Amino acid sequence: MGIEIGGSIEKVNGKEISYNEFVERYLAKNQPVVLTGLMDDWKACKDWVFDSGKPNLKFFSTHFGNSKVQVADCGTREFTDQKRVEMTVSEFIDHWIDAKECGGASNSFQEGNDKLVLYLKDWHFVTEYPEYVAYRTPLFFCDDWLNLYLDHYRMHNDSDTCQENDGISCSDYRFVYMGAKGSWTPLHADVFRSYSWSANVCGKKKWLFLPPSQCHLVFDRGFKSCVYDIFDDASETNFPGFKKALWLECSQEQNEIIFVPSGWYHQVHNMEDTISINHNWFNAYNLSWVLDLLSRDYKEAKEYIEDIRDICDDFEGLCQRNLAANTGMNFSDFFIFLSRFFSANILQLYCQLREEGISVWSSSKMAKHLVFNLASIRRIALKLTSMDVVAGNHGFFLDLMETLDDPNFLKLFIDVGRAYGKIHEQQNCSCDTKKAWMVEFLDYSSHIRNPEDFVKFIDYSVAKLSASFCEENLLLSGLNNWPLFEDQ
């Protein structure tokens, strides 16, 4: 069954639009775009590619050959993804070169065929080689709560989830992908329903996109299984809606960056030998997507083990552990994440107000951005209060003083300030967080044990800040009426 193409993706020169234009036109509207002109001075574009545009494969064996990486065998399906094997970068490159010499690899798997199409995916390159600065994240993608957070905390601390306790596999969502012509990625929406951006250092990719409003069309009747390969297995019997789907097609060339919005299903084919850099990320604009995914997966995790509820000592605990293992975080992780992020944002705002007074309100884009973040966290916390996700003794727990004493929190606070300082071209504040916290929030003695406590803490701290700095309660009204924030 063929697919119907309904349009293409806009291409824009990234040097000709401002940060706010990017936010208004693409981020806030959850629309894809291809950006050009943003990779000019990347070291990766010099070291990893020949002038001919072909990848410099030997460079990888020489400099990064011993790295252990995940490689997908593009011809073999394993559940909803391709079969993965672990090998060294040198082994992967040797295979690539051998396959090339034999006239190219093939996706059709046969026993003993050593010319499989292999695709190196999810290589945590930045974590592994922090000294080698291959690229700088473009400004448009710097409001990245996921990687800012993971630079200092683990999303989930259970050893079940981070089995390879090597500090790399759970470290971040910044990846390098490398694959020969013919390698590909099956249909999927991204982890956590995050945004992604993907930059072609060399080669060419064909992307097929389906907007969230049509995603039900690629599922079976029970909404359990999704089409794997849109060019192959979508039989009408199994996927009755599939033929109605209207796809957007995009051809991404070398030195172009694609922005993939939240919840858009996509399938990707490397049309040439291709190397790309790829980040997953979320922020105030797509936080509700993360929560929706968690709720859906939690419901599924619960249904899946419903028949052992009566014989299970800790049914809720098991649900949360399964949720973390399958989705990458559970509700407790999400809640802790939100609480720390809220604290870092409100303290940054406090520092701005303390240093510059209430005038920041009209002059500081950074202050507005921080308030926007606080508003979105509050909305999500409010949604959490109405969800039945924290049963029994699996409620949340956050000790505010402990949070503040943790050196990782200070680093998160500093990085949040740096990120927004960079985005809005403002100096970030030099502020003693502990002192700030003591002065403003010490009298808030309660621990935060559930979403209700969290909402109370948010309202308390916002009211306190308002009372200290804004005679007319500007902060509170800003929090409730942020113009850019739209429900998705």
Ligand SMILES: O=C(O)CCC(=O)C(=O)O
């Ligand atoms: O480039 C690929 O093969 C897949 C990338 C992808 O799915 C993404 O960036 O979301």
